[in-house]
Amino acid sequence: xxxxxxxxxxxxxxxxxxxxxxxxxxxxxxxxxxxxxxxxxxxxxxxxxxxxxxxxxxxxxxxxxxxxxxxxxxxxxxxxxxxxxxxxxxxxxxxxxxxxxxxxxxxxxxxxxxxxxxxxxxxxxxxxxxxxxxxxxxxxxxxxxxxxxxxxxxxxxxxxxxxxxxxxxxxxxxxxxxxxxxxxxxxxxxxxxxxxxxxxxxxxxxxxxxxxxxxxxxxxxxxxxxxxxxxxxxxxxxxx
Numbered sequence: 319x320x321x322x323x324x325x326x327x328x329x330x331x332x333x334x335x336x337x338x339x340x341x342x343x344x345x346x347x348x349x350x351x352x353x354x355x356x357x358x359x360x361x362x363x364x365x366x367x368x369x370x371x372x373x374x375x376x377x378x379x380x381x382x383x384x385x386x387x388x389x390x391x392x393x394x395x396x397x398x399x400x401x402x403x404x405x406x407x408x409x410x411x412x413x414x415x416x417x418x419x420x421x422x423x424x425x426x427x428x429x430x431x432x433x434x435x436x437x438x439x440x441x442x443x444x445x446x447x448x449x450x451x452x453x454x455x456x457x458x459x460x461x462x463x464x465x466x467x468x469x470x471x472x473x474x475x476x477x478x479x480x481x482x483x484x485x486x487x488x489x490x491x492x493x494x495x496x497x498x499x500x501x502x503x504x505x506x507x508x509x510x511x512x513x514x515x516x517x518x519x520x521x522x523x524x525x526x527x528x529x530x531x532x533x534x535x536x537x538x539x540x541x542x543x544x545x546x547x548x549x550x551x552x553x554x555x556x557x558x
Contacts, residue, residue: 327381330374334387337366341395348402353472356399357465363395364458389439396457397435400464404428404488407468413485427492434496435460441500451556452505455498459505459545466541467491478539498549504556506548521555 340363347356370388374380408414408425416424435457447453470482481487506521528547532540 326377327379329377330370330379330384331387333366333370333373334384334391337363337370337388338391338394340366341391341399344395344399345402348399348406351406353403353406353468356403357469360395360399360461360465363391363399364461367392367395367458385443389443392439392457393432393436396461397439398429398432400461401428401431401435403464403468404431404491407471407488408485411483411485411488413483415485424489427489430492431460431464431495431499434499438499451507451552454501454503455495455505455545455549456507457499459548460495460499462541463495463545464491466544470539470542473538476539478536478542482542503549503553505552506556521551524555525551 340359344356344359344363347353347359367388370384371380374384405425405428408428414421414424438454438457445453467482467488470478471488473479506525508522508525525548528551529544532543532547536543
């Protein structure tokens with residue numbers, strides 16, 4: 319019986335490690351130029367990231383160790399890996415106005431996002447306010463922003479593709495993303511903790527409706543607009 323209890327406690331941790339392994343593979347794939355498969359691996363990381371906490375609560379084995387391990391995995395999957403998507407975009411962008419050593423070094427500034435992601439995750443573990451909403455941009459949401467930017471710029475999605483391919487927009491994402499990760503701006507958490515009524519979940523339903531509309535209009539290319547929509551809806555609907 320004791321052995322079963324020990325195994326049960328380790329099930330969520332094993333799922334968390336699958337998140338870390340998927341994120342590590344995504345790092346290898348994106349640096350090898352296989353962006354599509356790297357994006358799929360990060361999507362798989364997100365699935366593992368959801369289910370480790372869900373299973374821990376279901377089994378009643380939530381622990382401080384699991385929380386710390388989850389953050390360590392997220393640093394790789396939703397911090398380092400997405401920043402490398404942007405690193406590769408900047409490194410291979412034909413519209414770069416720089417040459418020589420500047421062109422070689424500037425893409426490394428994308429790694430600042432990984433650093434700010436790690437800081438945010440450390441703060442999140444200590445912050446007792448983030449139950450019904452987030453404070454600052456969650457690292458998985460930031461990962462979606464960076465990965466969708468990369469996919470939109472690599473695959474022809476019309477106007478959004480041209481926008482995502484802008485060198486200066488890609489550069490601007492670095493300070494914007496870094497700031498949003500550690501800001502005090504309240505952000506919507508898609509948790510229906512108090513039932514599914516419209517009144518108490520108005521901002522969640524508004525966000526979901528807006529995201530569906532964006533995807534219907536712009537198809538896959540609309541992914542690049544999802545996180546800006548998330549930020550705007552959060553900013554205008556949550557009390558600051």
